[in-house]
């Protein structure tokens with residue numbers, strides 16, 4: 001816990017500066033004070049927590065789940081077939097240079113205001129770190145260890161599950177740690193662009209009403225979701241890769 | 247030690263084996279018409295300069311490489327696919343950091359899908375001085391212990407033929423001496439055939455029945471030297487005059503090549 005002492009202190013100092021600054025400027029639709037945001041959160045708690053948060057959370061969860069499935073399958077495919085790798089890897093990299101945000105309105109056209117247009121944005125934004133890190137992890141398998149397995153007569157299947165998968169885990173988790181905060185951003189962007197509910201949507205609606213604290217309150221929740229998911233991944237990583245602690 | 251008897255007395259045989267590595271520059275011949283036989287139960291060391299092809303001989307026996315021509319017999323049988331037939335301890339210990347000592351050692355049994363081997367593994371863990379360390383991870387072990395785990399893993403392959411590639415080269419002088427005595431003890435207990443690569447001539451003299459000396463690359467003839475020592479052996483046996491002379495003549499032989 002000591003590790004977090006300095007960053008906690010810094011956060012408090014920054015919040016304090018923000019609070020003082022906001023009170024002096026005194027135009028809460030441009031810069032609401034942290035206390036105002038806190039009060040707003042409390043005021044809107046039922047609407048935010050019971051209505052909008054579950055919707056955004058399901059976008060994030062479904063998006064991440066699909067992204068993980070596709071990413072893992074694709075990286076396994078690429079690690080097994082050189083042709084697949086040479087075909088898809090360049091496309092994968094190129095896809096990252098496309099500004100997703102600019103494309104997002106098209107997804108709204110395609111999928112309407114339904115939850116799926118947001119899920120697609122989330123998938124596209126998280127798919128890359130997951131696939132590339134898993135693929136790199138699978139590819140990083142120590143060659144000498146691989147030969148040792150072969151010298152024992154291991155089958156392809158045994159090689160994969162007993163050597164390649166464990167070798168890839170560490171890199172996979174690095175990718176997941178990048179993907180999780182991005183999934184929150186993806187969901188929020190998706191909702192910003194066209195939705196009927198969700199934290200991103202709510203934030204935007206408050207914007208049109210010049211309610212500064214109302215814009216920030218759902219954003220605080222969004223970043224809390226990101227932090228909690230990140231912590232969950234770190235805990236899972238520590239549990240699965242517990243040999244690394246030694 | 248023993249003369250060459252009929253085939254099934256032989257643990258390992260090379261007959262007129264040729265081998266090349268291919269790389270961008272073309273072919274590099276490593277073995278040229280190499281033949282040798284190692285009877286069951288023998289301890290043979292291979293000494294030779296770095297890059298002379300010692301590890302390559304092991305890779306051929308294991309089946310990680312295929313000879314260009316000639317035949318390789320394991321336990322009297324000529325085998326095309328030799329993978330999984332002999333116990334191989336590679337030059338580095340190559341333990342998997344995510345597996346405990348026990349899980350690392352257990353790997354060959356796992357690959358062979360053997361069941362009910364716990365008591366055997368437990369007994370050997372004890373004999374290899376790893377009791378109490380079963381559940382530790384490799385990065386918690388000393389170099390000597392890591393080597394023992396790696397050796398135990400090779401032993402658990404269940405093969406009577408063990409190939410050890412410079413197992414003690416990374417150890418300090420004292421640990422090395424203990425490990426050598428311990429290795430001989432294990433060899434006598436397990437009744438295995440051991441082929442042992444080393445750079446250290448004293449080590450080869452202390453351990454082996456015969457020493458194969460590689461003096462030229464590509465390898466054509468393996469010069470055979472019989473070690474004139476009885477067993478059980480102790481380190482002070484190496485101080486005998488005939489052994490010192492033999493050692494010096496071996497060193498001389500290498501000097502000429504440099």
Ligand SMILES: Nc1ncnc2c1ncn2[C@@H]1O[C@H](COP(=O)(O)OP(=O)(O)OP(=O)(O)O)[C@@H](O)[C@H]1O
Pocket residue numbers: 267268269274276294295296297298299300301302303
């Ligand atoms: N995969 C490979 N492709 C091409 N050349 C190789 C390959 N592996 C080894 N060589 C070459 O073959 C020669 C013999 O290598 P080998 O590993 O058998 O030597 P070694 O006697 O075990 O050496 P050391 O004592 O340093 O371990 C070396 O010149 C090496 O450069």
Ligand SMILES: [Mg+2]
Pocket residue numbers: 300301302337411
């Ligand atoms: Mg070598």
